[in-house]
Amino acid sequence: MANTAPAHPTHAGGAAGETRRDFLLDMTVATGVVGGVMMVWPLIHSMNPAADTLSLSTTEFSVAGIAEGMGITVLWRGKPVFARHRTAAEIEAAQKVNLAELRDPAKDADRVKKDHENMLVLVGVCTHLGCIPLGMKPTDPRGEFGGWFCPCHGSEYDTSGRIRRGPAPANLEVPPYSFVNDTTVRVG
Amino acid sequence: MTNATEKTTLRKIFDWHEQRLPIVSFIDHAVGTQYPAPRNLNYFWNFGFIAGFMLAVMTVTGIFLAMNYVAHTSMAFDSVERIMRDVNYGWLLRYMHANGASFFFIAVYIHIFRGLYYGSYKAPREVLWWIGLLILLAMMATAFMGYVLPWGQMSFWGATVITSMFTAIPWVGNAITTLLWGGFAVDYPTLNRFFALHYLLPFVIFGLVFMHIWALHIPGSNNPLGIDVSTKDKIPFHPYYTVKDAFGVGVFLLFYFAVVFWAPNALGEVDNYVKANPLQTPPHIVPEWYFLPFYAILRAIPNKLLGVIAMFGSILIMFVLPWLDTSRIRSATFRPVYKWLLIVFMLDCALLTWCGAQLPEGAPLILGRIGAAWYFLHLLVLTPVVGWLETPKPLPASIGEPVLRPAE
Numbered sequence: 001m002a003n004t005a006p007a008h009p010t011h012a013g014g015a016a017g018e019t020r021r022d023f024l025l026d027m028t029v030a031t032g033v034v035g036g037v038m039m040v041w042p043l044i045h046s047m048n049p050a051a052d053t054l055s056l057s058t059t060e061f062s063v064a065g066i067a068e069g070m071g072i073t074v075l076w077r078g079k080p081v082f083a084r085h086r087t088a089a090e091i092e093a094a095q096k097v098n099l100a101e102l103r104d105p106a107k108d109a110d111r112v113k114k115d116h117e118n119m120l121v122l123v124g125v126c127t128h129l130g131c132i133p134l135g136m137k138p139t140d141p142r143g144e145f146g147g148w149f150c151p152c153h154g155s156e157y158d159t160s161g162r163i164r165r166g167p168a169p170a171n172l173e174v175p176p177y178s179f180v181n182d183t184t185v186r187v188g
Numbered sequence: 189m190t191n192a193t194e195k196t197t198l199r200k201i202f203d204w205h206e207q208r209l210p211i212v213s214f215i216d217h218a219v220g221t222q223y224p225a226p227r228n229l230n231y232f233w234n235f236g237f238i239a240g241f242m243l244a245v246m247t248v249t250g251i252f253l254a255m256n257y258v259a260h261t262s263m264a265f266d267s268v269e270r271i272m273r274d275v276n277y278g279w280l281l282r283y284m285h286a287n288g289a290s291f292f293f294i295a296v297y298i299h300i301f302r303g304l305y306y307g308s309y310k311a312p313r314e315v316l317w318w319i320g321l322l323i324l325l326a327m328m329a330t331a332f333m334g335y336v337l338p339w340g341q342m343s344f345w346g347a348t349v350i351t352s353m354f355t356a357i358p359w360v361g362n363a364i365t366t367l368l369w370g371g372f373a374v375d376y377p378t379l380n381r382f383f384a385l386h387y388l389l390p391f392v393i394f395g396l397v398f399m400h401i402w403a404l405h406i407p408g409s410n411n412p413l414g415i416d417v418s419t420k421d422k423i424p425f426h427p428y429y430t431v432k433d434a435f436g437v438g439v440f441l442l443f444y445f446a447v448v449f450w451a452p453n454a455l456g457e458v459d460n461y462v463k464a465n466p467l468q469t470p471p472h473i474v475p476e477w478y479f480l481p482f483y484a485i486l487r488a489i490p491n492k493l494l495g496v497i498a499m500f501g502s503i504l505i506m507f508v509l510p511w512l513d514t515s516r517i518r519s520a521t522f523r524p525v526y527k528w529l530l531i532v533f534m535l536d537c538a539l540l541t542w543c544g545a546q547l548p549e550g551a552p553l554i555l556g557r558i559g560a561a562w563y564f565l566h567l568l569v570l571t572p573v574v575g576w577l578e579t580p581k582p583l584p585a586s587i588g589e590p591v592l593r594p595a596e
Contacts, residue, residue: 032434042276042277043249043281045277046252046255046256046277046278046281047255048276050256050270050278051273051275051276052270052273
């Protein structure tokens with residue numbers, strides 16, 4: 001055996017890439033690559049949210065105690081969610097804005113639930129680089145448009161949470177939520 | 189290979205980089221076409237490569253496990269259960285890691301016994317052998333500390349027993365043990381530093397493996413005949429042994445994953461699924477199987493200090509094996525007496541492994557004492573004496589000689 005094997009077995013069966021040996025090499029490499037990829041996915045996927053993290057994906061809270069003009073901040077999936085009880089003037093201001101002026105055009109009616117127009121629910125994370133905009137406390141600056149003002153880079157949002165000025169590209173996100181009853185909101 | 193005029197752009201970029209950092213050439217000389225290996229290496233030579241592969245498996249799975257593990261006594265056990273139940277594929281990572289330790293030791297023990305049988309520890313490979321033993325010691329420390337991390341009953345009491353061995357040291361033993369613990373018992377500081385060291389030591393092992401391969405390349409690989417090999421009896425490591433090693437890894441992985449998927453707790457202890465309780469020792473303490481022979485030696489001697497000395501000595505004595513073995517014939521194939529002596533020695537290690545798992549009383553204790561005595565008798569008396577008295581079989585002049593017809 002050992003005394004007959006040439007240093008480099010030749011491609012006896014045909015041109016390069018067509019011999020039995022080439023086929024075996026291709027199959028071996030392909031098997032190794034497929035196996036490697038199949039092993040890489042569990043490694044990467046283990047870094048995605050685990051089952052216990054996903055199970056925290058809904059948050060319920062009561063809006064009964066929020067006086068007009070005030071708001072609360074609740075935690076949903078580790079992020080702040082703003083629930084603001086808007087005044088009639090704030091709602092009117094939000095509704096009569098000319099959509100053509102907006103960077104990220106959206107009707108106020110599409111950003112609230114029907115019959116609950118006074119309650120604005122938003123993810124309290126600036127769409128620029130993730131800071132929490134100011135505006136939930138009466139003493140906070142709210143910017144020129146009466147909504148929120150982000151202290152990091154000066155983005156200003158209106159009373160519907162839409163971006164009006166500053167570097168942020170999009171409106172404050174409206175999370176998936178519903179009214180379980182007249183005073184209870186479930187986010188997620 | 190190619191003329192400068194024929195070089196492709198890719199080849200030019202490659203050459204430019206190789207001139208500045210010849211990393212591909214380096215690998216090619218280490219485990220590639222530029223490393224000539226004896227042409228008669230058998231399948232036992234796969235286990236070095238397999239051990240290296242398992243080191244990589246352990247490191248990669250360990251890094252991802254560490255992302256979900258919490259090294260605090262109040263959370264460690266639950267964080268491991270969270271890995272098992274909630275983390276995506278966490279069960280796979282943990283079972284691969286826990287059983288990977290066992291299979292790493294299987295590969296390394298076969299690798300060591302291969303070295304013993306074919307005399308790979310003898311001149312000129314003594315330093316190579318030493319570095320291998322250092323790797324074994326580092327592996328043992330890593331495995332021990334890793335076993336503590338899940339913070340089950342076996343983790344806690346294993347850690348207590350092993351660290352308490354240092355109390356056997358006269359005068360300063362208690363102070364050393366307190367230092368190791370960071371307190372007056374195995375507790376939060378111990379767990380936290382064990383995690384730090386468990387993460388560190390594999391990289392120490394990687395460094396030692398680098399030196400192991402470096403030391404291997406000075407004399408080149410030993411071979412089943414144990415004779416010095418001329419160039420004409422060598423073939424390039426790549427593709428011949430890369431392919432053979434890849435095949436060996438494939439077969440090894442079949443066994444490894446059979447255990448990972450179908451019997452993932454077969455090699456573990458059920459008591460480690462009970463959270464650590466510093467107020468209650470489990471009724472039967474045993475280490476993981478790969479420590480059992482050493483544990484049997486520890487328990488064979490009814491004296492605290494001498495037992496600890498014998499246990500550590502059983503490994504440390506291997507450092508002087510190249511001089512305890514007085515025969516200059518490497519391969520046991522040509523040593524009619526020593527060959528059987530070595531097989532008995534391997535059976536003795538198996539016996540000690542069995543004894544280590546039994547309660548230390550009655551027959552297992554007696555057998556453990558016989559086994560421990562034989563272990564040292566073999567290394568300290570029989571190995572040098574047989575080396576002097578034995579008449580070896582004639583060695584072939586080359587690897588090719590026994591198979592080539594004289595006319596050629």
